[in-house]
Amino acid sequence: MLVLVVTILCSLIGLIQSEDQCNGLYSNYFHHLSTKTPYRFVANHNTDPVNFEGCKAWKIWLVQRHGTRTPGKELDQFVKNRLPEIQKDIVNNLIECQLCNEDEIKSWTPHKELDNQKRLTKEGEDELFAIAERMQLRFPNLLNQPHENTNFLFRFTDTQRTRVSAKQFATGLFGYQDVKKVLFEEPLAKDPLLRFYKVCQKWRKDVKKSSTASIEYKRFIESELVNSTLKNISSRLGLDYTLTFDDAKNIYTYCAFETAWEKNKVSPWCSIFNKSDLMVLEYSEDLKYYLIDGYAYELSYKQACVLFKNAIEYFDDQNLTSKNGVFYFTHSGTILKMLGFLSLYKDEHKLKHDNYLEMENRQWRTSTIDPFGSNIAFVLYKCNNNETKILTLHQERIVHLDGCGDGLCSYDQFKQLFATKIQNCNFDEMCSID
Numbered sequence: 259m260l261v262l263v264v265t266i267l268c269s270l271i272g273l274i275q276s277e278d279q280c281n282g283l284y285s286n287y288f289h290h291l292s293t294k295t296p297y298r299f300v301a302n303h304n305t306d307p308v309n310f311e312g313c314k315a316w317k318i319w320l321v322q323r324h325g326t327r328t329p330g331k332e333l334d335q336f337v338k339n340r341l342p343e344i345q346k347d348i349v350n351n352l353i354e355c356q357l358c359n360e361d362e363i364k365s366w367t368p369h370k371e372l373d374n375q376k377r378l379t380k381e382g383e384d385e386l387f388a389i390a391e392r393m394q395l396r397f398p399n400l401l402n403q404p405h406e407n408t409n410f411l412f413r414f415t416d417t418q419r420t421r422v423s424a425k426q427f428a429t430g431l432f433g434y435q436d437v438k439k440v441l442f443e444e445p446l447a448k449d450p451l452l453r454f455y456k457v458c459q460k461w462r463k464d465v466k467k468s469s470t471a472s473i474e475y476k477r478f479i480e481s482e483l484v485n486s487t488l489k490n491i492s493s494r495l496g497l498d499y500t501l502t503f504d505d506a507k508n509i510y511t512y513c514a515f516e517t518a519w520e521k522n523k524v525s526p527w528c529s530i531f532n533k534s535d536l537m538v539l540e541y542s543e544d545l546k547y548y549l550i551d552g553y554a555y556e557l558s559y560k561q562a563c564v565l566f567k568n569a570i571e572y573f574d575d576q577n578l579t580s581k582n583g584v585f586y587f588t589h590s591g592t593i594l595k596m597l598g599f600l601s602l603y604k605d606e607h608k609l610k611h612d613n614y615l616e617m618e619n620r621q622w623r624t625s626t627i628d629p630f631g632s633n634i635a636f637v638l639y640k641c642n643n644n645e646t647k648i649l650t651l652h653q654e655r656i657v658h659l660d661g662c663g664d665g666l667c668s669y670d671q672f673k674q675l676f677a678t679k680i681q682n683c684n685f686d687e688m689c690s691i692d
């Protein structure tokens with residue numbers, strides 16, 4: 259009888275509350291999903307041609323993260339084994355009327371996309387196809403032309419998700435028929451250009467696998483702020499225990515994956531977090547990537563000089579038969595280190611375990627700077643008086659580089675900004691453990 263009364267009360271409360279309050283979903287949840295954010299939330303849908311008087315786009319060099327994928331082994335196992343246990347615990351306590359989307363939680367089952375680990379999904383294919391179409395509309399003289407293998411270079415890492423991303427991008431440029439003529443370079447098992455950090459032994463030892471490098475992250479996830487957040491989430495779910503940080507983070511990450519896979523459906527797991535929860539979990543991810551791929555350690559971004567140097571060598575080639583476009587398909591680690599090399603999104607203060615509130619408006623926010631499908635592009639222009647200029651794009655938007663002015667930048671000035679970094683780009687020396 260008591261259960262029936264509580265159930266009726268829950269239903270009445272649901273009718274009285276607004277829709278947003280009823281399903282418990284923070285309306286802007288998709289702004290805080292870190293590196294698993296689907297690209298559609300950051301894409302630039304303005305496809306107006308990018309024209310500059312007296313100048314004509316001549317060459318484009320692009321480095322592109324793969325699109326939305328399926329989770330890796332760790333999250334896959336969590337979703338199949340641990341998450342159903344948490345689901346059962348939540349359902350058993352729903353009489354406390356903490357959740358208004360209880361039917362969605364009750365009926366949830368692991369998504370079919372879990373069957374294949376770290377593979378590009380349909381949404382990922384759509385992301386890459388659409389990016390290529392928009393780039394073509396912005397730079398019609400450069401990209402809107404029949405395909406010739408002498409005009410364009412496509413290269414990807416030795417993974418299914420980058421291989422298919424490259425082919426979908428090419429399809430967006432050339433269409434379903436002409437893409438069959440495209441010659442794709444066979445990937446290297448360990449690509450020293452597109453995934454340089456995988457062969458940088460010093461970075462792997464001193465940063466990636468270093469307990470010292472991860473201290474700030476560990477301190478944050480063990481902080482009172484995080485513990486309080488975990489208690490609040492667990493209480494809201496009616497649990498008689500407190501979720502571990504790994505449990506909460508995995509649910510948060512899976513919420514992002516399910517959001518990415520389906521455009522018109524919200525994962526029920528996103529609804530268990532309020533704005534404060536999401537911001538804390540997002541900061542934990544931002545801090546982790548800041549320490550591994552960002553500005554915490556100079557070597558992390560300095561090693562990206564090998565990729566930047568490749569762009570300069572391509573643009574310096576004045577041969578009329580040189581390619582119109584170079585397109586590289588890679589991973590999150592490459593994009594973030596390249597942003598660091600370019601000194602983009604660098605905050606005045608470092609991200610640390612104890613300055614969460616101070617960094618609320620930080621620039622280093624992976625939800626916007628490195629979602630699925632992230633991209634960095636340079637477009638070289640030939641202008642009047644035989645002058646060359648360059649445009650820098652991130653997420654299909656023009657970005658400003660310190661010392662380069664807004665919009666088009668003199669190519670000579672651009673090279674001068676990075677001259678010292680290029681001259682000191684001795685990869686073997688900086689990455690040698692000896």
